[in-house]
Amino acid sequence: MQSHKKRSLFAGALLASALLALSACSGGAASQPAEPGADDPIRIGLVTSHSGPYAAYGEEARTGFNYAFDELNANGGIDGHPIEVFEGDDLGTAEGAVAAAQRLVQQNEVDFLVGPIATPVVLALAQRAEDWGVLFIGHSAQGIDLTADSCTPNFFRANNNDTQIINTVTAWLEQNPDLTDWDAIGADYSLGHDTIAALKDTIGADGNSLGQELYAPFGTTDFGAYLSQLDGGDGLLIVNAGNDQVNLLSQSLEFGTLENYDAVVTTVADATLLDAIGDDRIQGLIGASPWASTIDNADSRAFTEAFLEATGKDFVAYNEGSAYIATQTLVAGIEAAQSIDPLEVRDALEGLTYTTLKGETTMRAEDHQALTPVYLGPVARVDGVLNIVPEFVGxxxxxxxxxxxGCQLPSR
Known part of the structure; x- marks a missing residue:
């Protein structure tokens, strides 16, 4: 991993490390020996996709986490504790994730887990984290059940969930009441159905109804039969993800579908996806994102500049930024607990308010869901890169x- 000493956004951790070093070098009471284990390493298992359907996103996650860990280690670790990272390939499956994580827990004695992308993969580890005695912090998976019916004591989600993103879109819709004639096309699973149901509820409150309501199975490569049914109107909602979203939006451009609507809105529009489309005709699409390098936040801008300089990349992917935010969450918990024991960090994180690239964040105690904004705005080229330009904040x-x-965590 590459080491660098750019300006760190882990201010608390670095201050603590500096004070630790000062006390070690000064006289009097401050020079007393450190407590046993005060400089023990923090062992983190980074379990993500090196192969399988989420490999590209997995690479982004590894880049983001390792950038954050390198930055911390280059500046003294967290509260004087160096970070040791042990990686595992989840193969993009729940079974692969469990095997990789269990190996890291048993062989490398990791106390913290990060890294998986997809909700089913994250859920498989979240359900075992308490038995393993580890703390698991999610950075990417948005499935609502992770912090609802399937919530678990040792899992915390540092990113937004699907409901928060859907509600941001509906809040934007409420501010645009002139858009009444809507069509929708979505993925034929919970993401698509839940989002389109929210659209129907919002426009239905004003006495309007949804026109075309189309659902495409996961893995669809040819969307022609669906796009031919979308003949225009005030608004079009597109709800898909990954390669399906790339194919759907790219084919929408070729069919001229997007030109037939006054507003086209999607719940998934990150720089990686837009780069894969690579067509300037996508500009003007209104996209939602839990984080983008274009948000108006000084810490986010500083991170983006330092990250691009250190990595030589053209843009910061969402999974890279969200990995950094998850690491900020872990640091905040360790600092608040004044401990690297995962159970003590867990207790400290519940209800904790701390700062990330998105500003002030609170980790809700009742379900371990981060309360943090969602951003929405049109796609445009910014510094040569297609990205959303946030104009509305949920x-x-x-x-x-x-x-x-549905989340019933034990009381402590």
């Missing part, structure tokens, strides 16, 4: 005001 109190009643 704030936590508006997009996720209450924890899910």
């Amino acid at each position: 704030l936590p109190e508006a997009i996720d005001p209450e924890p899910s009643p």
Whole structure:
């Protein structure tokens, strides 16, 4: 891993490390020997996809996490504890993730887990984290059940969930009441159905109804039969992800579908996806994202500049930024606990308010869901890269005001 000493955004951790070094070098009471284990390493298992359907996203996650870990180690670790990283390939499957994580727990004695992309993979590890005695922090998976019906004591989600993203889109719709004639096309699983249901509820409150409501199976490569049914109107909602989203949007451009609507909105529009499309005709598409390098935040801008300089990349992928945010969450928990024991860090994270690239964030105690904004805006070229330019922010109190009643974590 490449080491660098750019400006760090882990201010608390670096201050603690500096104080630790100062006390070791000064006289009097401050020069007393450190408590046993004070400089023990923090062992982190980075389990993500090196192969399989999520390999490209897995590479982004590894880049983001390793960048954050390198930055911390170059500046003294967390509270004086160096970070040791042990990697495993989840193969893009739940079974692969469990095998890789269990190996890291048993052989490398990791105390913390990060890295998986897809909701089913994350769920498989979240359900075992307590038995393994590790703390697991999610950075990417958005499936609502992870912090609802399937919530578990040792899993925390540092990123937004599907409901928060859907509610951001519907909040934007409420501010655009003139858009009444809508069509929708979505993935034929929970992401598509839940998002389109929210659209129907929003426009239905004003006495309007959805026109075309189309669903394409996962893995669809030819969307022609669906696109031919979309003949234009005020708005079009597109809900898909990954390669399916790339194919759907690219073919929409070729069919001229997007030109037939006053507004086209999608819940998935990150720099990686837009780069894969690589067509300037996508500009003007309104996209939502939990984080983008274009958000108006000084820390986010500083991170983006340092990351691009260190890695030589053309843009910061969402999974790279969200990995950094997840690491900031872990650092905040360790600092608050003043411990690297995963159970003590878990207790400290519950209800904790801390700072990330997105500003002030609170980790809700009831379901371990981060309360953090979602950004929405048109796609444009920024510094030569296609990205969303946020013009609307879904704030936590508006997009996720209450924890899910389906999550029943033990009281402590």
